[in-house]
Amino acid sequence: MKKANLKDYDITYGAFDWEKETAALSGLPEGKGLNIGYEAVDRHGSGSLKDVLAIRLVRKDQSYEDLTYGALKKRTAQFANVLRRLGIEEGERVFSLLGRVPELYITALGSLKYRAVYCPLFSVFGPEPIFQRLSKGEGVVLVTNVQFYLKKVRDLLGRLPALKYILLTDAAEDLDDRALSFSKLMDKASEDFTIPPTGEEDPALLHFTSGTTGMPKGAIHVHKAVYTHYITGKYVLDFQPGDVFWCTADPGWVTGTSYGIISPLVNGVTSIVDEEEFDAMRWYSILEKEKVNIWYTAPTAIRRLMRMKMVPREKFDLSALRLVLSVGEPLHAEAVAWGKEAFGVPILDNWWQTETGGIMIANYPSMKIKPGSMGRPLPGVEVGIADVDGEQLVLLDGSDAQGHLVLKKNFPSIFRAYLGEEQRYQKCFMGDWYLSGDLAKKDADGYYWFVGRADDIIKTSGHMVGPFEVESNLMKHPAVAEAAVIGKPEPSIGELVKAFVVLKEGHEGNEDLELELIGYARKVMGPAVAPKEIAFVDSLPKTKSGKILRRLLKARELGLPEGDLSTLEKN
Structure with missing residues (x-):
């Protein structure tokens, strides 16, 4: 068994310094700044990991499509050159509406290298949620497939004046002057691209998060967020050389970007991507066949697996599995214990939000596990329990203090804005503290326990x-x-x-x-x-990320407006 990267939590937390801990991230050549795409792809694709497998896509028919770091460098360079040829300007928004296909990962990373802002959409969205996000985000490019374009997007074009191009991943030829063949453009693009100077505060990612009512909020993250992607990969996911990692999150959700794309690549490990949706036996066979070391999934999937009357490690060889983690909805203590029986390792829960951009509180491989707990704060992140009354915030001390979960806003991946909603953004902060909207309590050992959303x-x-x-x-x-x-x-x-x-x-x-x-x-x-x-x-009712929509249950019980249902999981 490999020793965990985080050997002593208290020592690491006490001495943590973001700049020192992220020194392994080289920055752009000649000191030209910090770019997520460079740290995730180019520094590996030009170095010792050039021939290492970056992404293995398992197709629906269980065939493979493999991308080494070297190949990913070339393909993402081609996409960056496509954006240049189309006249897209830095800071403009590039959207994807795709399932787990290679073009999604090439779009995301190529956009980041080009210094466009990347925004993923759930492939299950209908026309109106797509319109809301493309309109609010002023998307200039949408990468999707012919089916989604014809059924969900084409009729919206008259209402989307900012949308210049739709790039179709499965069209051999252009459909018209606006709907273009992705592959045709890529074939003509150079495999060489020099990433322009990138400021660490330059916008990089746009993630929409559902509101209880009305329009979704667009949270903006900057290139410096890669510091959090790197550190959480190192200490929470415990990435080590040669690891095989699988994040099952939908690529339309923030986890699908932060931990389905960026974090494993920044840390130089191999990512498994399954094109198919949830299928228990298929998942277990992939864990076995690909010798997955670290598996990051959601409570929704875990609950489904728990309902099956089988112990998977008795039927599948899961001996390579070193770590199983969950995110989305707090994990009940029973699920942690079930993981130990089912996989030979407990399931480690962690907490974060779209707005934090990365994991903030976690259970770590080398630390005592308290089933049902969120864990302890990420080194470099200061967390507190506070009493919030009007304009006053008072931090609470002592064992079992219960109140609002707040975070000091000085960590790299904190969101920098709600797109076009400055007042709404400012309401999330009080002094130096970010108000998460969650209630929690802290025990005598420094572990945090989720109580509920403040409005629940x-x-x-x-x-x-x-x-x-x-x-x-x-x-x-x-x-x-x-x-x-x-x-x-x-x-x-x-x-x-x-x-x-x-x-x-x-x-x-x-x-x-x-x-x-x-x-x-x-x-x-x-x-x-x-x-x-x-x-x-x-x-x-749950979101695709596994969150139970209690507000929806309450609205239906009381006959109230149901609010934004665009991320509702279809049963």
């Missing part, structure tokens, strides 16, 4: 109830596969706790089981916190 907290009979705590306890019942909890207005107590429960196979949702679950919850949590109503459902 339930106020019942004078108590402040965090949905995650109730859900975690309900999932300990042998009949419960998943649970989501909301507050429902009740004049006598403020709100009552209502739970939506998905049952495991072999259990039937009826009045007897409802009473059993309510009694179980009252015994475990006490009558003030336990659910007073339970509804049995076939599935819970």
